[in-house]
Amino acid sequence: MESNNPSPLSESQELADFRQIILGKNNQRIRDVVEEDARKIVSKVLTEALHDRQNTDGTVSQVLAPLIEKAVEKSVLEKKDLFIGYLYPLVGGLIRKAVSAFITGFMEQTNLLLESSFTIKGLQWRFRAWRTGVPYAQYVIRQTFVFRVEQILLIHNETSMLLNTVVRDKTQATDGDTVSAMLSAINDFVSDSFYSANKDNKQFLDEIKTDDFTLLIKQGPQAMLVAAITGNYPAAIGESLQLSLETIHKIYGAELDQFDGDALPFVNTEQQLNDCLLAQQKESITLKKKKPWMAIALFMAFFFVIGYFTLLQWQLNSKIQRINSLVNTPGIVLLNVDACNNKICIELLRDPLAQPAAKWIEHAKLAGTEINIMERPYRSLDPVLIKESKVHKIKALPASPGIVLLDAELCDDKVCITILRDPLAEPALSWLKGTKLSATELVINERVYRSLDAQLTPLRLSLLAVQFPELTYINHVFSGQLSQEKFRQLKHLVAALPDEINLKSIISKVKVFPTLLPSKVKINRALLTQSINKLENTAIIFNQNESQLSGFSLNKLTLVSQNVFEILNLSEQLNSNIKILILGASSPKGSKVHNRQLSLARAQSVKTNLISNKVDAEVMEALGLGSLDKKDRRVMFSVVNISAAKTALDLEHTNQ
Amino acid sequence: MIQKKVCIFGASAVGKTSLVNRYVAGIFNDKYLTSIGVKIDKKIVKLNDNNVQLMLWDIEGIDRYSGFNRKFIRGASVAIVVVDQSRIQSFQDGLEITRMLKQEQEIPVILVINKSDLPPADAWHSILENESPSLFEAQLQTSAKQNTGVDNLFFDVAKISLNHT
Ligand SMILES: Nc1nc2c(ncn2[C@@H]2O[C@H](COP(=O)(O)OP(=O)(O)O)[C@@H](O)[C@H]2O)c(=O)[nH]1
Ligand SMILES: [Mg+2]
DSSP: OOSOOSSHHHHHHHHHHHHHHHHOGGGHHHHHHHHHHHHHHHHHHHHHHHHHHHHHHOHHHHHHHHHHHHHHHHHHHHTHHHHHHHHHHHHHHHHHHHHHHHHHHHHHHHHHHHHTTOOHHHHHHHHHHHHHTOOHHHHHHHHHEEEEEEEEEEEETTTOOEEEEEESSTTSOOOHHHHHHHHHHHHHHHHHHHHTTOSSSOOOOOEEEOSSEEEEEEEOSSEEEEEEEEEOOOTHHHHHHHHHHHHHHHHHHHHHHHOSSBOGGGGGGHHHHHTTOOEEEOSOOOOSSSOOHHHHHHHHHHHHHHHHHHHHHHHHHHHHHHHHTOOOOTTEEEEEEEEETTEEEEEEEEOTTSOOHHHHHHTTOOTTOOEEEEEEEOOOOOHHHHHHHHHHHHHTSOOOTTEEEEEEEEETTEEEEEEEEOTTSOOHHHHHGGGTOOGGGEEEEEEEOOOOOGGGHHHHHHHHHHHOTTEEEETTEEEEEEOHHHHHHHHHHHHTSOTTSOHHHHHTEEEEOOOOOHHHHHHHHHHHHHHHHHHHTOEEEOOTTOOSOOHHHHHHHHHHHHHHHHHHHHHHHTTOOEEEEEEEEEOSSSOHHHHHHHHHHHHHHHHHHHHHTTOOGGGEEEEEEEEOSSSOSEEEEEEEETTHHHHHHHHHHHHO | OEEEEEEEEESTTSSHHHHHHHHOOOSSOHHHHHHHTEEEEEEEEEOSSOEEEEEEEEEOOOOSSSOOOGGGGTTOSEEEEEEETTOHHHHHHHHHHHHHHHHHOOOOEEEEEEOTTSOOOTTHHHHHHHHOSTTOSEEEEOBTTTTBSHHHHHHHHHHHHHHOO
């Protein structure tokens, strides 16, 4: 470019002008272009250039180091949280190493504590733990509990001293004091190791955990609460601890403040601490290797019991169902059926006329189940029951003397009644009037019987009075005189009456005729026969065609009347009933009609005469025989025994 | 029963743990506790009037360069600072620790000069007389090895812990 220059100055001036035109003032144009690409160019070689320069004289790191330090410092200050997050895993690893050493020791002590708390079972478990190579403490925990709070410690923050502790197993010796102090120490250690930079920001451990063992720590302003828990514990324990801790602070604020090593004021915190001794037992503690016969037996027993009760329940339910599906019966309304204490409780309405509830429920076939029936009365409008009520009315009729209701039941829309009825009793229909049922609704089947009902006695006595006209009957008492025979009859009849009345008093006033001796009877009979013969041999003679009595006949009839009296007297003593026939006769002269009339007239006049001689007209019968050949124009007598047969019988009785 | 927290400080290997072990039979083995920096034991001291249970915090490994967890002193009634009379440096460390403690909290500090069975370091007595002014509540000689002065030490600690507060 500089080769052909005509005049150095002018040329150079020209060139400069030219350059200015091309490149712009102060090379602005080319600078613009170069600057435009500089970023691209530098970025292409920056890494390599830094590398080369660092290798050459090492100045790059010298220049950059302070810059980066400042930048990092600024960044850390501004985004502290972020950096803590980055660093935590690194620092945590270091701390964990330290803590784990502590925990190992702590676990070992816990082991010691646990070891002293179990007995025979403990030994068994210890053996199994040894066999399976699991630490004993863990084994126990695994075997027994989902989780269990073994101990609660209340620790004073300032002095790290144990204020109070509760242990699940009270027989167990614990070193809560040392544990408390150690816990505080580790807490301090951990919190210092992480956060020594910021003293205001207090940090606390809240959980120290291994696979199966946890120390759960709740930190309060003056005291902390620590739960030693075996197993996997639920979050609720934390809340429980927190609650207890708050309560303790509320109550013991002043004591916590003034604590100088005397834990006596904190004895009563036991209550709050006990609230935290929670546990959840594993449902079954069975080991797999051995067959757990006890458990199996228990399970079977349990199963059978459950099964048995289920069966009972099922039976009960099916019975309840059967009751519910019972066919309705008139007058019973089922309200409720339910099982109650292995019984069936039934609630129902029942018309008093309906069949008994228990009988109806029998249809459900509930053998062996106790049934409790709660029955409330009501009036049913069921037509069957209305009919039934007719039967019921009849059954409810007041008794009538001499009527016995044997049966009353529905038969074809009517009521069939069977009764026994004494003939002396009132008619069946009159008795049934009380039911207000019409005779058409009733079918009465009546059978005669003799009632012993005392109410009928007066009626029977008055009937006896009819039978014994010789006696007077007033006020249930007979009086008068009877022959021995009749008296015996009366006594017999009265004895058949129910003895509710004084029988003796009924007949006490009846007198008996003196009893005739058999010889006397014979004599009387002989005398009677003699008297009868005498009378029958007597004839009253009349004049021809006359019916009037002659003077001689009149005298003779006086004797005849004596004879008749004799006969009547004797026959009465002999209890025989006689009739004296007065037989009139005429001569054959004259017409038959005339003779009959004449003969009757002659008998009549004799009868009349005898009546005038005080002979009872009743015992005499005047008869006209008409004409008689031999014994004409006369009146004869004949004695007829009209109770001959009876008399003979009576005589036999008397003889016996 | 009254409990008192007692912290035991001192440079490494002065015999803190040996003293405590001599006094109590602890459950915890030292080896875990070194990791956290404290070993805690307890012992009941029978005084005339009443018994005191001392919670003994054996605080690990303090020397001039590594501090201790200041929170451990919190709530303590007495601090014990152990020195090894065979090592002058342990006394220097003990003084340093005592000043730090006093800064942290007003607390009676007992100086324990351990390993009394060993011959004291050169100039031990003069240094002790010069450098231990009224900083200490009491000053005792012990030998954990020969079990001398150990019971006395904790008896005094118990008494001082009760007077304090
Ligand atoms: N000769 C002697 N040695 C002791 C005495 N006390 C402790 N030691 C020893 O000092 C060493 C450190 O003891 P140690 O108790 O671990 O000291 P720590 O670091 O303060 O707890 C051990 O080897 C002990 O045997 C003592 O009274 N006399
Ligand atoms: Mg030690």
